[in-house]
Amino acid sequence: MNEFSAFLDLLLSVLRFSAPLLLAALAGLYSERSGVIQISLEGFMLAGAFSAASFASLVGSGAYGLVFAILVGLLCALFYGFLVIGLRVDQIIAGTVINMLAWGGIPVISKAVFGSSASTPSLDISVRLPSWFPIVLALGAIVFTTFLVRRTALGLWLTFAGENPDALQSVGVSVFRIRWFAVCASGVLAAMGGAALSVCLSSSYTRNMTAGRGFMALAALILGKWRPIETVFACLLFGASDVLQMRLQGASLPIFGALPNQLVQVLPYALTLFLLTGIIGRSSAPAKLGQPL
Amino acid sequence: MSRTSLNSSLFSVFLVELLWICSALIIGLGCGGLVAWSVGESPVHVIKVILDGAFGTAYDVGMVIYFATILICTGLAVAVPLQIGNFNIGAEGQTLMGAFAAGLVGAYGPSGWPNGFAVLAAISAGILASGLWGSISAAIRSFKGGHEVISSIMLNFIAAGLTSWLVVAFFQADDSQIPETKTISSNYQLLRFSIFDGAPATMVGLVALCVTIVFWLFLDKTRWGFQVKAIRQSPAAAARAGYNANKSMFWVFTVGSSICGVAGAVMVLGESWRFRLEISDGFGFLGIPVALLGRGRPLGIVLAAILFAVLHHGAMLLEIESTKVGRDVAQVIEALIVLSVVSVPPFVRWFRTKFSIGLQS
Secondary structure, eight states: OHHHHHHHHHHHHHHHHHHHHHHHHHHHHHHHHTTOOOOTHHHHHHHHHHHHHHHHHHHTOHHHHHHHHHHHHHHHHHHHHIIIIISOOOHHHHHHHHHHHHHHHHHHHHHHHHSOSSBOOOOOTTTSOOTTHHHHHHHHHHHHHHHHHHHSHHHHHHHHHHHOHHHHHHTTOOHHHHHHHHHHHHHHHHHHHHHIIIIISSSSOBTTTTTTHHHHHHHHHHHTTTOHHHHHHHHHHHHHHHHHHHHTTTOEETTTEEOOHHHHHHHHHHHHHHHHHTSSOOOOOOTTTTOOO | OOHHHHHHHHHHHHHHHHHHHHHHHHHHHHHHHHHHHHTTOOHHHHHHHHHHHHHSSHHHHHHHHHHHHHHHHHHHHHHHHHTTTOOOOOHHHHHHHHHHHHHHHHHHSOTTSOHHHHHHHHHHHHHHHHHHHHHHHHHHHHHHOOOHHHHHHHHHHHHHHHHHHHIIIIIOOTTOSSSBOOOOOGGGSOOBOGGGTTOOOBTHHHHHHHHHHHHHHHHHHSHHHHHHHHHHHOHHHHHHTTOOHHHHHHHHHHHHHHHHHHHHHIIIIIIISSOBTTOSTTHHHHHHHHHHHHTTOHHHHHHHHHHHHHHHHHGGGHHHHOSSOOTTHHHHHHHHHHHHHHHHHHHHHHHHHHHTOOOOO
């Protein structure tokens, strides 16, 4: 029984770790399926995490913090969309710029509002959202996304916008609108993932708290071959390797001996890299990924 | 076309480009000032502090030279592959690997070698390591078609994990509490110019300038440089001419990323005298904006690297001199400058078509 509860505990912590990542990966899925490279997930997540924590501490409600984060995420996405869809700036450059703005801009705002560039004020336990909440959010996002992609016309249009935009245009559907929708959905979901980190899983925003999760989400998306269910499993793999490397600190396993935890953490990235080489299966991107209309 | 008209048209292209970069700089700095003003700090004060922080003492000037040396190298590492249309976002990981290799050679290499030779050996090790690391992305891109941006991001993470494991498991210094290798032997240390009060400004700065010139000569004056440009601008024509695009991409990317080895070696041999985790500290990443701002031109990259070095080092003084704005504002200004560089031309295009201003260029 004791072992069972320990296992359950492990499972829950894997789910908690994966949830923000999942939201971000699904965010990337919308955008990339529609043909817009989404390298700025990291920036969106940071913006979401910071705005949720700061708004929550200003008004004293975690839920409002989350709502505010979603609005900020939408705003960031509109900016990104203006750059890459409106002005047709190179998508990787635009994404890099957004990330730089988030890395540099958030500490500046934080210092101006709270007098510290390192973190926002600590949230009271009553203000924070419960730590199971991100799991529910992620689950909702998974169900919604899977249904949308597989069962609706919009899902089909999304795929066509990335694979063959001309065909979509010729049947009278605006590729611009589809891509705008996809980028906005991406901003909202990624900001939710960031907010989950700051107001659900911890008690404040700390400097660079996403620690590369936006890029990790991108890796998971590729590992999941740009499909919803596979992406979910990829995220769980990343979450599990994260939890394992924390739990295994120096513990020795029966077969491998003491497993160096840095290598356990690197494993999913190595797996993604291998997938890119085509040695273990192939992950092919949407055909028109990165090409503006 | 007569020679004079060719020259004058080249000159006007140059003028348009200059105008464009200058306006981008002004817009970027202006928006940065707006940010400072909106958080209640005088923009003039911020700029004064940054300039003072960058040029106030001989030591500061030395630091700017040190940072500029690194940024020229990482900027080149991004700019060179960009010439053939590949985006090297992995300079961070490549720099880390280069620094690690240079640190190992410095710490465990023979301590009897004369200074010049020892330094050369360590830098070569760095170049080799960075080049090898970059060649993974290059091979995946050119021979398997996997996107180089994605593989570079993965390799950045893997480089961080790998060096962290190697240092902790095998090369941990006995005299240190944090994960780092032992101090390099004194003959591997780069000599610092004495006029900069001990700042790590070294001869490598000049070497970086030379590398930039070599890169320009390669692109503008050789057959291979022509191939590179042809492949980027017109893949079909290049294929018809018999150029092997995949092979060229592989080598250009690999050579480009190996320049990161110089940056990594400078960090270890010039400044910290040992390899520690996170020594690359975002400089590899900053190579991207430097390359973009430099427009792939040698002079442009050098000037962009100096500008970013000034911003980076100068802004540190803000931590003391301002209660409202910290050194992070430097990154905001850098991002805004790059943003205006890339969005001014499409904006102008949009403006022209909107109001149909017929300007030939």
